[in-house]
Amino acid sequence: MQPIAASQPPNAENVHCMSNLSGHETLSPQIGFQGVVGKSRPMREVFRMIERVADSDSTVLINGETGTGKGLVAKAIHLNSYRKDKPFVAINCGAIPENLLESELFGHVKGAFTGATAAKVGKFEVADGGTIFLDEIGDMSPDLQVKVLKVLEEREFEPVGGCKSIKVDVRIIAATHRDLEEEVQKGNFREDLFYRLYVIPIQLPSLSERRVDIPLLTHYFLNKLNMDKNARISGISSDAMELLMQYAWPGNVRELANMLERLVVLKADGEIQVDDLPAKLRLDSIDESDDATFAVSCPELGTEGICLNTAVSEFEKNLIYQSLEKTDWVKNKAAKLLQVKRTTLVEKIKRYDLQKCA
Secondary structure, three states, rough: OOOOOOOOOOOOOOEEEHHHHOEEEOOOOOEEOEEEEEHHHHHHHHHHHHHHOOOOOOOOHHHEEOOOOOOHHHHHHHHOOEEEEEOOEEEOOOOOOOOHHHHHHHHHHOOOOEEEOOOOOOOOOOOOOEEEEOOHHOOOOOOOOOOOOHHHOOEEOOOOOOOOOOOOOOOOOEEEEOOOHHHHHHHHHHHHHHHHHHOEEOOOOHHHHOHHHHHHHHHHHHHHHHHHHHOOOEEEEEHHHHHHHHHHOHHHHHHHHHHHHHHHHOOOOOOOHHHHHOOOHHHHHHHHHHHHOOOOOOOOOOOOOOHHHHHHHHHHHHHHHHHHHHHOOOHHHHHHHOOOHHHHHHHHHHHHHHOOOO
């Protein structure tokens, strides 16, 4: 099997066929940009945004849940820009201890702190001429936020312990799973940095919002894993695929990719069946069918009547609380379940004084 090409434009309607290992034809995902797979409407919108912004130097802020592919989109923007032959440097701001992150970003001079036995070049300097991707920037400390703001405004920085400014020509792409507007209101994120980053926002959909892409992603990962793992998986049964379509995928595309890798390694050849899937997928499908709608009791209308406003308020309060419990009090997810704006949900939570039980 030949690797799937990544050179075609993201025309989501142009989904072609390719032969799988069993000789049957399966849908091959249209890869819009360097491994970003999809044909759903939200992903077509993401592809269009990548095309529009790639060749500019404007700062991009990618927002999306963990596992939605923020790093892939950032790299796709870089590889489709005029900076593509220059470095693409990624750093996860949430994975590096605060006392080390400043040195990682800006470098340090010899003797700047205990253990600094030699000078070190920072990521910003390494990325000169190219792109730096600041993943999970919402986890960055306020002190470092000030320094990143200076780079954005003045295109220069000072290494830790240094006194000489270094000028750089870098494009900054940032990403976060947090709601930065809410973090600004809480005082956890600088407002001036937020507006510096929020030049071109790109919102990535969760996998549950783009279920039509699940078969495309599944075939893409299976084809890739067959080559990487020297396996002979011929495909996936329709019943198994139906369960993949029904599952909530809280870990998004990353969870799907990891699960498929586990299946390929364990099964090695043949067609993936329902019994091959993890138990949580099979059980979740049963739970979902039994809990397709919220079980909210409706008050009965007695002979003495009922206060409609009170009944409606209690009904709404109950629904909101259930949606928050169902999503572990992640307001963005709860708002999606209720099909309302997040700001609307927050206002109603405050109105009803809803709080998470300890």
